[in-house]
Amino acid sequence: MKRKLEDDEDAVEKPASSSIIATSMNTSDIVLQTSSSSKLSQKQDYIFHGGRRHVRPYYFEFISHVNKRWTGKTIVDLFADEFKGRHRDYYVGAVKSGRIKVDGKNVPVSYIVKSSQKITHFVHRHEPPVMTDDVEILVNEPDVVTVCKPASIPVHPCGQYRKNTVVGILDAEHDLGTLFPIHRLDRLVSGLLIIARTAAKADFFRQQIEGGMVKKRYIAKVIGVFPEDEKVVDANINYNGSEGRSTAEDANSSGDDKKVKGKPACTKFTRIDTNGTHSLVLCEPVTGRTHQIRVHLQYTGHPIANDPLYLNQQVDDLKTKIAKRIDAGERKMVSPDDYVYSSEDFSIDPMCTNCPKLIPQGYEEHDEALWLHCVQYSGTGWEYECPYPSWASL
Numbered sequence: 001m002k003r004k005l006e007d008d009e010d011a012v013e014k015p016a017s018s019s020i021i022a023t024s025m026n027t028s029d030i031v032l033q034t035s036s037s038s039k040l041s042q043k044q045d046y047i048f049h050g051g052r053r054h055v056r057p058y059y060f061e062f063i064s065h066v067n068k069r070w071t072g073k074t075i076v077d078l079f080a081d082e083f084k085g086r087h088r089d090y091y092v093g094a095v096k097s098g099r100i101k102v103d104g105k106n107v108p109v110s111y112i113v114k115s116s117q118k119i120t121h122f123v124h125r126h127e128p129p130v131m132t133d134d135v136e137i138l139v140n141e142p143d144v145v146t147v148c149k150p151a152s153i154p155v156h157p158c159g160q161y162r163k164n165t166v167v168g169i170l171d172a173e174h175d176l177g178t179l180f181p182i183h184r185l186d187r188l189v190s191g192l193l194i195i196a197r198t199a200a201k202a203d204f205f206r207q208q209i210e211g212g213m214v215k216k217r218y219i220a221k222v223i224g225v226f227p228e229d230e231k232v233v234d235a236n237i238n239y240n241g242s243e244g245r246s247t248a249e250d251a252n253s254s255g256d257d258k259k260v261k262g263k264p265a266c267t268k269f270t271r272i273d274t275n276g277t278h279s280l281v282l283c284e285p286v287t288g289r290t291h292q293i294r295v296h297l298q299y300t301g302h303p304i305a306n307d308p309l310y311l312n313q314q315v316d317d318l319k320t321k322i323a324k325r326i327d328a329g330e331r332k333m334v335s336p337d338d339y340v341y342s343s344e345d346f347s348i349d350p351m352c353t354n355c356p357k358l359i360p361q362g363y364e365e366h367d368e369a370l371w372l373h374c375v376q377y378s379g380t381g382w383e384y385e386c387p388y389p390s391w392a393s394l
Helices: 008-012 075-082 088-097 166-174 199-210 292-300 317-324
Strands: 014-022 030-032 046-049 052-055 058-065 100-102 118-125 136-140 144-149 190-196 215-223 231-240 245-250 266-274 278-285 372-379 382-385
Touching (some): 075 088, 075 100, 075 118, 088 100, 136 382, 144 166, 190 199, 190 382, 199 372, 215 292, 231 292, 266 292
Parallel strands (some): 190 372
Antiparallel strands (some): 014 058, 046 052, 058 118, 100 118, 136 144, 144 190, 215 278, 215 372, 231 245, 372 382
């Protein structure tokens, strides 16, 4: 991805279990919800605009505990150094207004934090938009529900996403109660998602997954004519967290003087169809490393045809641009200026660094669905499937 997430409260601070609401812009009026409801989202939390599902901005409390590296810093220096998504002046104002507190108390901007102290930060939270595709329920049983996850939507609350997640949307639209996702799909990957409805069922699935008893099948649309015979890629995956991408290395070609990096990984690939320009490939990961299918397909010389992270450099620029245009005629490209404040949408916060725009800073880019889709999970005595997506036809 070209953009880089910089909204550090979401990336590092731990969210509290309760959101907060405000009756005015005075900090003294911002109070913790006292309702015992455990609902994550409501239908009215969402705004549909420009082909996107947005979340109405809301007040939220993040909680952090002072670690060894933070000890001895002033409260303002701590936030300015560790959470660079906002300017220092914002943190000065947040401390003075009581939006940032230490152990539940207001402190001066010169306050020096101590080890293990609890720091709370009330923010006006703006979540990134996702595609408007429905989270379709495939199977709804007493102890398990399966859905077809659309691309662009995370599985569960993480980073800047809370309500704009599969779990959040299901809570708002279907009221299924407590859910236990037993596996995850990357945000840009679509397809089958299995969610347990009881802790016991979640343990059942996890034991089978950890025991290597679960078979997973994906389909991908790749560049070029993929080999007709089954191809097994056995190449270590080395994930670089700072870059957010993986590399593959063949363990058998390193030589004695070169240490193999990463973790062992294996994926089986079988061509389903080809039209000479693209191929539809069945992908069966034996292991489950970060970006394993994407980087192993790149390793074969046939990367996913619209993968911005792993497309080979030698792919023609024009072909790349064409491949990345998914449903271009159906999805409207919108300018960040379209997402401005409307009194019908949400209340503006004078201290918020995102208001009056609806989307948070850094999310102006138009996400597309990755041509990678989970179609089947199966284990001992069970099997769940998901229909093919529209792009799977050649």
